[in-house]
Amino acid sequence: MALMPVEDALARILAGAAPRDEPEMLELASCCDRVLARELRALRTHPPFAxxxxxxxxxxxxxxxxxxxxxxxxxxxxxxxxxxxxxxxxxxxxxxxxxxxxxxxxxxxxxxxxxxxxxxxxxxxxxxxxxxxxAAGVDFQEGDVGLEAGRLLDAGAITFAAAMNHARLPVAPRPKVAVLATGDELRLPGQPLGPGQIIASNTFGVAALARGAGADVLDLGIAVDRIEAIDAALDSAIAAGADVLVTIGGASVGDHDLVQKVMLARGMTLDFWKIAMRPGKPLMAGSLGGMRVLGLPGNPASSLVCAHLFLEPLVARLAGRPDPQRLQKAILANDLPENGERQDYLRGDLTISSSGERIATPMLRQDSSLMKVFSDARCLIIRPPHAPEAKAGSPTDVLVLRP
The missing domain is CATH 2.170.190.11 (Molybdopterin biosynthesis moea protein, domain 3.)
Incomplete structure (x- = not known):
């Protein structure tokens, strides 16, 4: 299967993604950071008198x-x-x-x-x-549309909803994202490590990103590299009604990469599993019944880069939230060599110059297994396929990870 461009992969992952039709009715006090599913009309006039x-x-x-x-x-x-x-x-x-x-x-x-x-x-x-x-009604009149469907319910919107005399609001349901780590070598934080074993750290970062985008997260734990273990985890995701199943590791086609094999045997429609990007080439996307499947690479940087690029916007769409606005312009602090056939995402620092320009500085080490480097990074410097050599001071696109 040929490598798919990042933009095409994102479009296919997001195709048809939308909140479930039936809204959830919540008490007003529980609506912060949820998305209004229907327009909200005033139930009273404010002020009701001069x-x-x-x-x-x-x-x-x-x-x-x-x-x-x-x-x-x-x-x-x-x-x-x-x-x-x-x-x-x-x-x-x-x-x-x-x-x-x-x-x-x-x-x-x-x-x-x-x-x-x-x-x-x-x-x-x-x-x-x-x-x-x-004057009476100078703020709003009974029957006026006060809040439009799709409004993210922040402090101002919730205050307004209360003033309109709404005690409960129809909100878009949170999509349920099931997260499964796979691999014989993995142990949870705090567990003793045997020879050749490592901590399953990616799960926590991926889950945090999904929650931040508006999801409820079901942690399916760690499945060892056995068909029956992955099968059991898949059963749990289906039984829980997961909208998205995210697997971490094991989605390639090596002897011990069983995730794709199990999913196909269970009837998954495979959309693609190789993307023209670095890090994160072996990313799997498909669907099983009504559940979307996203197989992330096992290396931490690869997993988190793919989660930012594909999982976060997918969850946001399913939650009815605005698309994440992470893409910004910056100026390169260093020369960069010409790029190869894959779109590169370099972990980098991001500072503001005295003139107010964003300055992007690539980290010295870019290995996809390095977690401290990713934690320190404030942005991903984007290098398109076959990009020519770039000089310091030239513009570049960056994906902002944190302020």
Whole structure:
């Protein structure tokens, strides 16, 4: 099978990816960072009455001239308005958020008044009609579309939903991503290591990336290199209703690479399994029933590069979230040689120059097994296939890993 360009591979992985049709209804307090599945209309008008925007006095503008002395008739506070109407030659003490009494058409702020012991107030600055009054419905009206479907529910959106009087919201279900590590050599962190054994570290980074993109993650643990072990893990993923099964390692065609063999035997439709990229060439993509299958390489950098490029945008689409915006422009800090036939993703540092330009510096070591290098990297410097030699100071695309 020929090597597939990265852009084609991504398009095929994302083809048809969308949230499940039936939304999940959640209590408002549980909706942070979820995606609104349907448009949200206001269930009330806000404010429901004309309200004061300041502390002061509700008056008639025609009577509130500079030097006027008005009788204080009563008080209107938030949640406890004045029941009657404003009388001639009078003022009503009012506080922010309180209903404006009938008959009043302006608010004189308390800073330009003087309260007197005889129950009157001196106006020191003339008022104009409508001043410091929030009209009923100035924010939104009952029935208005307040939030559009697809809105990521951040603090502002959740506050607005609450103000519209919604206690529960329809949100896109989180896709379920099952993650399976494979290999006789793998042990979990904290377990003793025998000869030739290593820690299964990739699982945790891949799972974290999937959660950050909006998924619920099912950790299927480690399957040894036995057909029956991989079969059992596959059964668990299907039983759990996984939308995506991510395998780590074992997806190639070596004697001990059994993942692809087991998946094909179980009826997986194989889309592709070789990509023209470095690191990450042996990436498998396919589907088994309604479950998408993504087989990542076993080397840490290869696994994480592929997870950023393919798994993160796939999960985001399935969760109804915006596509990740990681691609940016930068300036190379070093000369780079011409590139070969595969698109290269060099681990690099990213700094900001005094003029505000992003400066990308490739790491000295680029071996795909080096975890510290990937952890230290702030970006992936992208070198297209057959790119000519690039000089320091020339522009380049980078995929930002962290600020």
């Amino acid at each position: 309200a004061s925007a300041m502390d002061g006095y509700a008056v008639r503008a025609a009577e509130a001239v500079d030097g006027a002395v008005l009788r204080v008739q009563g008080e209107s506070a938030a949640g406890r308005g004045y029941d009657g109407a404003l009388e001639q030659g009078a003022a009503i003490r009012i506080f922010t958020g309180a209903p404006v009494p009938a008959g009043a058409d302006t608010i004189v702020i308390q800073e330009v008044t003087e309260k007197r012991d005889d129950g009157t107030v001196l106006i020191r600055e003339a008022a104009s009609p409508g001043r410091h009054i929030r």
